[in-house]
Amino acid sequence: MSTFSWQRAVIKIGSALIAPDGRQCSGRYLLPIAQFINASREAGKEIILVSSGSVAAGRAKIPVNHVASIAEKQAMAAIGQIDMMANWQRFFDFPCAQVLLTSDDLHDRTRYVNIKNTIRELLNHQALPIVNENDTVAVKELKVGDNDNLAAYTALVAGADTLIICSDIDGLYSADPRKNPDATLIPEVEHITPDIYAIAGGAGTSVGTGGMRTKIEAADKCTRSGIQTLIVNGRNGSVFDALQEGQIPGTLFKAQQSHTTARRLWLEHTLKTRGKINVDDGAKSALVNKGASLLPSGIVEVSGHFKPGDAVEIECNGQTLAKGIALYGAKELRQIKGAKSSQINNILGYDSGEEVVHRDDLVLLKPAG
Numbered sequence: 001m002s003t004f005s006w007q008r009a010v011i012k013i014g015s016a017l018i019a020p021d022g023r024q025c026s027g028r029y030l031l032p033i034a035q036f037i038n039a040s041r042e043a044g045k046e047i048i049l050v051s052s053g054s055v056a057a058g059r060a061k062i063p064v065n066h067v068a069s070i071a072e073k074q075a076m077a078a079i080g081q082i083d084m085m086a087n088w089q090r091f092f093d094f095p096c097a098q099v100l101l102t103s104d105d106l107h108d109r110t111r112y113v114n115i116k117n118t119i120r121e122l123l124n125h126q127a128l129p130i131v132n133e134n135d136t137v138a139v140k141e142l143k144v145g146d147n148d149n150l151a152a153y154t155a156l157v158a159g160a161d162t163l164i165i166c167s168d169i170d171g172l173y174s175a176d177p178r179k180n181p182d183a184t185l186i187p188e189v190e191h192i193t194p195d196i197y198a199i200a201g202g203a204g205t206s207v208g209t210g211g212m213r214t215k216i217e218a219a220d221k222c223t224r225s226g227i228q229t230l231i232v233n234g235r236n237g238s239v240f241d242a243l244q245e246g247q248i249p250g251t252l253f254k255a256q257q258s259h260t261t262a263r264r265l266w267l268e269h270t271l272k273t274r275g276k277i278n279v280d281d282g283a284k285s286a287l288v289n290k291g292a293s294l295l296p297s298g299i300v301e302v303s304g305h306f307k308p309g310d311a312v313e314i315e316c317n318g319q320t321l322a323k324g325i326a327l328y329g330a331k332e333l334r335q336i337k338g339a340k341s342s343q344i345n346n347i348l349g350y351d352s353g354e355e356v357v358h359r360d361d362l363v364l365l366k367p368a369g
């Protein structure tokens with residue numbers, strides 16, 4: 001069996017686990033998962049949950065005798081979301097935090113930064129973020145559509161190194177085992193090729209939405225960005241003991257490069273910069289020698305028109321030092337440059353955090369020549 005290590009994981013719990021009978025949320029399969037979450041956090045690891053179950057939980061309260069319309073499912077989700085959250089909270093003595101997202105939120109730069117900041121802050125405060133699709137506002141083109149892909153986007157925005165998809169099946173099989181009894185489990189996938197997509201079928205139960213296909217899509221997105229992805233059987237409690245021992249009791253989709261390398265390459269080569277921030281010698285030394293975040297106090301000059309979430313170059317005395325994602329726009333930075341972080345609120349009337357560019361979103365560049 002392969003082994004693996006991780007520091008920050010997104011764990012996705014599908015409807016098949018949290019609502020096995022499709023009509024209400026249940027704790028039947030959740031205890032070993034909750035114990036794994038507790039033990040991992042005690043070991044200093046960070047976890048973000050992506051949980052389905054709101055539609056099933058709502059269905060128990062507004063039963064309909066026909067195939068539910070989209071609006072009816074949205075109403076079920078709105079009613080059931082609170083039960084889904086409560087179903088998780090009873091396992092933990094730290095706060096669970098509800099995070100509802102749509103595809104639009106994840107593709108809008110400013111909202112993306114806000115989501116990132118919120119998740120970071122929740123983790124800093126030892127809360128457990130529980131993400132689900134915001135079904136009230138999301139229909140078709142606004143929807144991510146399935147929680148497997150939502151979990152992949154969450155792993156990207158949260159800077160996770162691992163995605164664990166818990167389903168009702170042991171992992172990826174050579175064919176849908178419900179239809180092909182001879183199908184065999186694939187323990188490890190080195191590269192996600194069209195052949196891998198070809199063996200992935202649809203959902204196995206009436207409550208599951210994407211089946212194996214959306215799990216492969218999620219693994220594809222993540223592994224390209226250096227996030228290893230696992231599919232495991234969340235109905236089997238021993239899976240979580242094995243995970244705790246660093247084993248992989250399912251299918252591992254290997255990261256195509258290290259998480260840090262993928263992020264550095266993305267920051268350095270893919271992101272287009274929209275402006276420049278000139279810093280003083282003190283800020284230069286903090287960035288280059290201490291690996292610190294950029295604070296407003298070290299900023300001397302701001303050029304260009306950029307918004308929160310845009311990439312910027314960081315310069316000192318005409319030398320480009322680094323590239324990173326600005327958490328404030330150019331207009332705001334011109335107001336707070338040189339100020340102490342504690343003054344941001346007084347100057348702007350709000351505070352999006354003390355960092356202008358967080359060290360996780362910053363890559364140092366080699367001097368030219």
Ligand SMILES: Nc1ncnc2c1ncn2[C@@H]1O[C@H](COP(=O)(O)OP(=O)(O)O)[C@@H](O)[C@H]1O
Nearest residue numbers: 014015016167173175176201203204208211212
């Ligand atoms: N190649 C495959 N290997 C494993 N499972 C598959 C495969 N193709 C289709 N499936 C189906 O995918 C189902 C899991 O997806 P889904 O029902 O959407 O669950 P979840 O609610 O956990 O997202 C399995 O129960 C299985 O029937």
Ligand SMILES: N[C@@H](CCC(=O)OP(=O)(O)O)C(=O)O
Nearest residue numbers: 014015052053054055147209
């Ligand atoms: N937002 C929906 C999630 C639906 C969904 O993607 O379910 P699944 O295929 O089981 O992960 C809910 O909470 O019911």
